[in-house]
Amino acid sequence: MKIHEYQARELLATANIPVPNGSMVTSVEDAVQVGERLAADSPPVMVVKAQVHAGGRGKAGFVKVVKSVDEIREAASFMLGNRMVSPQTPPDGLAVDRLLVAEGVDIDREIYLAITTDRTRRTNTLIASAEGGVEIEQVAEERPEAILKVPMHPIDGLSDYQARDLAFELGLQGKQVRQFVSIALQLADLFVRTDASLAEINPLVITPATEAHPDGQVVAIDAKFNFDDNAMFRQQAIAELFDPTEEDPDEMRARDAGLSFVALDGNIGCLVNGAGLAMSTMDIIKLHGGDPANFLDVGGDASQEAVTEAFRIILAEDKVKGVLVNIFGGIMQCDRIARAIVAAAEEVGFQVPLVVRLEGTNVEEARAVLEQAEARMPTMRTATDLDDAARKVCESVA
């Protein structure tokens, strides 16, 4: 589960990690009001940032550095009045209804600091780089030595000395070290405590030296958090941060029916049991020259209702010109799925070609069920194996 930047900032603030002053707003008037408040007690450099999960905001013009309340009004009107289009959004973009207005921060240095689970080391790992900023993945690719990794202890978490070593390796000096150590320890604790799967501060900045702070200050400017969906049963407060408007409505609908669904660009709808088999089914459709319209895993124990809903979701897309059902029954009995297919097909109504491949428990009965229904389902063909199924469905849409 993802949350917004402004929510991530609030989480950091509750963990005593310094973030610039600012607020989330949903209207131009509120944005101006926050701007006036911020401008009152600091030099009037501020930022207005669209609050959407998709990246590429800066290049799309949805992150603006502004120097006056008038500029805030202008930036907020633009962002709330236009759809944001970036390489990470759908082609027609995303509506923006929340903005973050925050005070600007002078930057001396930018650091990258993140925590995620390293599946190879089977533990949570801090990732840091003295070369923070947006191009961090490029840094990782071109100069992997510039990326520092510190595995946390699986039970005890991050030790003070590990955070201190990291601070020195990042080239921090004087009072920056203690500030960084505190931030790293708090972030590590927050990560585990909230069942996060990703905590990323990019950039973590060092502000220039001032009279009050001769070593500068360490401040988190932008933050991103993802959480483990499987842990939401014990993360009530985090679960409440969920923003359904960020989700694809079809994916939400599928989730409610116990299905796992991802929409794709092709024209062959897929209904499969098991994530690995579902991915493989997409792979084999591609190998036969076709293009899958979706990933859909009906799970291990799909009911007739779930299968019907799956067909509804798949067929709701006009682009779908054929459907492939691929089920390897284990716990799921093939005859049950065959009956569900027939009932669902009759309820939803099949205009496009349907290719069904069933294997596994009770497949003989399942084949009998499909044969009996053949007359009522003129667009249905059965397949003998995975290859045959992929070939038939690709032929049918060609």
Place this chain on the structure above:
Amino acid sequence: MSILVDGSTKVICQGITGASGAFHTKGCLDYGTQMVGGVTPGKGGLQDANGLPIFDTVQSAVDSTGANASMIFVPPPFAGDSILEAADAGVEVICCITEGIPVQDMIRVRARLQGFPDSVLIGPNCPGLMTPGRKVSGEGSTAVFEGGCKIGIMPGYIHTARCDAATGKSVGVISRSGTLTYEAVWQTSVLGIGQSTCVGIGGDPVRGLGFIELLSLFEEDPETDGVVMIGEIGGSDEAEAGRWIETNMSKPVTAFIAGRTAPPGKRMGHAGAIIGGADDTAEAKMEVLRACGVSVCQSPAELGSSMATALGVQPVPVAHGAS
């Protein structure tokens, strides 16, 4: 022969009174697995529908039945604790079927399992593991087997013991995916190739035994002639397994990686990409495996035929019950 489990393995089910635990305990019994009891705290002293004794704790179940393997169907919030309870009671093979355990729980469990060197964990979020038994009678899903050990949710009848395999060969199967494991088993069975042991290692980021540990067990097993390994996008386990195979494995290995066409963008931020490294994608994994001498299938429909070729056997197509 086989790895980890065989007909002499005594199995308990943790969570035996839950719907899934009860259903699959019966399935394993029907296959011929020596199911010897179950555990549900608070229901000790009762019996399940099959007449198996139920215990309050794993320790008492082990003490009374001599169980050395456990099949876990405990719900996700408590499953991590159940794994540790089994290890602490001396259970040697702990197979956790439960899907949806928080990753942070599994990180702590894996670390604590280091204190129990005699226990191995399979899963979680996996179909289980099984060593096929001899077919005694019947065909298709109603066939009767003996001497095997099925721990988990897989359909037993699609498996073929070495003694029943027309080619006289049997292979090990290691897979991150459930139903794709069945596909591999089925495709080898219909070509007359048996399976020594099939292990679903599960799809979670932090899990028990991985490819390399199992490959090394299969390499040592005299009745395993080759190995089918099935990976997925994400992580670098398959690539590391490939490098291990190159220097340590004398038996042929066939591999398939699911998710070549999976759309990018389902990954997590920059940190996910950095930690995943270059071996994260299906193409990259296939490339590494190929370079390490593994025969890599382009299509999931080639799992069986590719294994047959790698074994150098003429496939003997068999009229299997469900074909």
